[in-house]
Amino acid sequence: MTIAGSYDCVTKTPMGPQKGVLTIVPGEGGAxxxxxxxxxxxxxxxxxxxxxxxxxxxxxxxMPMPIELDCTATIEGDALTGKVKAGMFGTMDLAGTRKM
Structure with missing residues (x-):
């Protein structure tokens, strides 16, 4: 299974759902x-x-304010699910589907 590619994602934030395209480019040594x-x-x-x-x-x-985000996601087939930890805003759900 390859994780490489682009995923249409939605993060459930306090400002409402935020859509984005996550692009993953595998490197060497598990990076x-x-x-x-x-x-x-x-x-x-x-x-x-x-x-x-x-x-x-x-x-x-x-934007809208500077903050460090810690992210984890699991890829199963073409589906991506995970969490985004955003400091004082807590942890938010992340979900996505591989773009074909």
């Missing part, structure tokens, strides 16, 4: 890079690691 682009702009993936079909990474949000 990956990429970004997520949506209505609030683009955020680069930092420190991406792959363990089996589980991804862990960080992002730095700048």
């Amino acid at each position: 990956f890079s990429g970004d997520i682009t949506g209505d609030l702009g683009s955020m680069e993936i930092k420190g991406g690691t792959i363990t089996g079909n589980t991804l862990t990474w960080q992002m730095k949000m700048t």
Whole structure:
């Protein structure tokens, strides 16, 4: 199974559902890079690691306010499910589907 590709995602935030496209580019040694682009702009993936079909990474949000995001997701087939921890805003659900 490959995790590479782009996923149409929705994060359930306190501001309502936020849509974005998460792009995953596998690297060497269990690492990956990429970004997520949506209505609030683009955020680069930092420190991406792959363990089996589980991804862990960080992002730095700048709008509407600066905040560090800690993210995890599991990929099963073409479905992505996970969590985004956003400091004082708590943990939010993340779901996505691979773009064909």
